[in-house]
Amino acid sequence: MNIIACVKQVPDTEAQIKVKADGSGIEEGQIKWVMNPYDEYGVEEALRLKEKNGGDVTIVSLGPARAMETIRTALAMGADKAVHICDPAFDNADAFVVGNALAAVIKTLPHDIILCGQRAIDDDAGQVGAMLAEALNLPQLTLVTKLDFAGSSVKVIRPIEGAQLLIETSLPCVVTAQKGLNEPRYASLPGIMKAKKKPVDVKNAAALGIATEAKAKVAKTIPPPARAAGKIICGEDPVQKAAELGRLLREEAKAI
Amino acid sequence: MAKGVMIVAEQRDGALRKISLELAATARKLADQSGDEVSAILLGSGIEGLAAQLGKYGVDKVFVGDSPAMEPYITEAHAAIVAKVVKDNDPAILLMGASVQGKDLSSRVAAKLATGLATDCTDVKIADGKLLAIRPMYAGKCFGEIVTNSNPAMASLRPNVFPAVENAKAGAVVKVDAAVDAASIKSKVLEVQKDTSGKVDLTEANVIVSGGRGMKGPEGFSILEELAGVLKGTVGASRAAVDAGWKLQKDQVGQTGKVVSPNLYIACGISGAIQHLAGMSSSKCIVAINKDAEAPIFTRADYGVVDDLFKVVPELTAVCKKMLA
CATH class of the missing domain: 3.40.50.1220 (TPP-binding domain)
Structure with missing residues (x-):
């Protein structure tokens, strides 16, 4: 089975995000970079598919030079090899460009199933899986919490508002992982040592032959709207405080 | 030239979802700034009657694709029809819901149309004659102002943020062919397991x-x-x-x-x-x-x-x- 897992390096969820004074992006100086948590589920599922059915796992990642660290993490978890799309031409790429860049690489590799995180926790766009699927003309299964592989097809569980769907799709296909799909493993020490020797093919934009101009541009990055200081309801008696809270929510906030 | 605001309405089990009304009212507000038309795409089976309700919330024209092929929702089938209706009618702005279905569909449609999409927006406005979409990033630790230079400029709207205001318009039904080549549809919904708790998501x-x-x-x-x-x-x-x-x-x-x-x-x-x-x-x-x-x-x-x-x-x-x- 030829399995592809796409990964992105993102700021850790603990990171404080500071907007640059000129609104051109965020301050990256203090940030600790990690693998996008949703991509971890994708990598883990890829490894489980390989362990059960044989084959190999290829990691594909688009990002600056520092993203190599995240690629090595995926290799240390057990993936076999990787392609790193690395070019300053992609610095302002949107999901359309990223999807097409990943597709350009994946087209050249044998692929039965492609796993991505359902969204990256930096730009929160959640578009790349679908963009990639369209570029490869494959079916997409987004937000998957359970995946069963059965020869030439997969059956997945996909939660929607107030229900979950059981969907079957033929291979090859693109699956985007939601939390709940699995519990990602940690890289072992021998895994980390082995990862250093695994092959990583670095490609630039010219090698892919695709347009790098974003369709959707972040014209400006702004801090979140400030919230006015709140009211702390004082007193000794929890009963009285609850009554006052109820009154304020009804009369002042009109929230009840 | 691309003109007007189009929405993709979402229905489930024959009823419009609330996000569809939020989309209609928001589209109306944007379109009124330039005196443009609001149109909607409504896909499903046996759903033509829902068009009038979209009219009530400001939609002038509803493209109804009523076909068994449109139920239940399958990304490939819906994306193909939506992309076709959009290409045929050339709206300047295309809005969808940032619901589970809307996020899945909007990304695929944007890829098909090779255009930009701002996901999960909390505000949309017109600036310099173009859509300016404002959306949280890093889960709301900061926000981005998104501009799209290709047509249509697409945005998905976060549910429960935009008011659904009534503003009665014609809601005239225009039937569209929603037949899809069954061989091109690789996915199949085998089962819908409903959450019976009655809890709102x-x-x-x-x-x-x-x-x-x-x-x-x-x-x-x-x-x-x-x-x-x-x-x-x-x-x-x-x-x-x-x-x-x-x-x-x-x-x-x-x-x-x-x-x-x-x-x-x-x-x-x-x-x-x-x-x-x-x-x-x-x-x-x-x-x-x-x-x-x-x-x-x-x-x-x-x-x-x-x-x-x-x-x-x-x-x-x-x-x-x-x-x-």
């Missing part, structure tokens, strides 16, 4: 009562269920409570859970880790109930009560019950 709830580590265990959540019951709300949880196994993954609010925007968010026994704050900061009114006066959650709360939640919450439930009786 967190992303669509008007009121959320959330619990964290301070609930001390799964039993503790029963008092939150009671309060949520009185307020017709949904119970959510912090990551700590989910990781402890007290609540299910689907109940998690935060950066790696659901990002929510209810009218009222009541955080009980939640300290307010940055990931949690990111997921609920766009709530309209935030209440924090926590024993620890130093908990970061109080920095985001409109109303705070520093006390034992096991004493305050049942009392608040009683007070609300009386007020709403």
Whole structure:
């Protein structure tokens, strides 16, 4: 089975995000970079598919030079090899460009199933899986919490508002992982040592032959709207405080 | 030349979802600035009757694709029809819901149309004759202003943020061919497993009562269920409570859970880790109930009560019950 897992390096969820004074992006100086948590589920599922059915796992990642660290993490978890799309031409790429860049690489590799995180926790766009699927003309299964592989097809569980769907799709296909799909493993020490020797093919934009101009541009990055200081309801008696809270929510906030 | 605002309405089981009305009203507001038309795409089986309701919320024209092939929702089938209707009618702006279905569909359609898409927007306006879409990034730790130079400029709107205002227009039905080549559709819905609890999904709830580590265990959540019951709300949880196994993954609010925007968010026994704050900061009114006066959650709360939640919450439930009786 030829399995592809796409990964992105993102700021850790603990990171404080500071907007640059000129609104051109965020301050990256203090940030600790990690693998996008949703991509971890994708990598883990890829490894489980390989362990059960044989084959190999290829990691594909688009990002600056520092993203190599995240690629090595995926290799240390057990993936076999990787392609790193690395070019300053992609610095302002949107999901359309990223999807097409990943597709350009994946087209050249044998692929039965492609796993991505359902969204990256930096730009929160959640578009790349679908963009990639369209570029490869494959079916997409987004937000998957359970995946069963059965020869030439997969059956997945996909939660929607107030229900979950059981969907079957033929291979090859693109699956985007939601939390709940699995519990990602940690890289072992021998895994980390082995990862250093695994092959990583670095490609630039010219090698892919695709347009790098974003369709959707972040014209400006702004801090979140400030919230006015709140009211702390004082007193000794929890009963009285609850009554006052109820009154304020009804009369002042009109929230009840 | 591309002109007008188009929406993709969403229906389920023969009823329009609330986001569809929010989309219609928002599209109307944008289109009125330039005197343009609002059109809608409505896909499903046996759903033509829903067009009138879209008209009531400001839609001039509804492209109805009524076909068994459109039910249940399958990405490939819906994306093919939506892309075709958009190409045939060339709107300047295309809006969809940032619901589960809308996010799945909008991304595929944007790829088909080779255009830009701003996901999960909390505000949209017209600036210099173009769509300016404002959306949270890093789960709301900052926001981006998105501009798209290709047509149509696409945006998906976060449910529960945009008001659904009535503004009666014709809602005239234009039938479109929604037949798809069955061989091109690789996916099949085998089963719809409905959540029978009757709970509104967190992303669509008007009121959320959330619990964290301070609930001390799964039993503790029963008092939150009671309060949520009185307020017709949904119970959510912090990551700590989910990781402890007290609540299910689907109940998690935060950066790696659901990002929510209810009218009222009541955080009980939640300290307010940055990931949690990111997921609920766009709530309209935030209440924090926590024993620890130093908990970061109080920095985001409109109303705070520093006390034992096991004493305050049942009392608040009683007070609300009386007020709403």
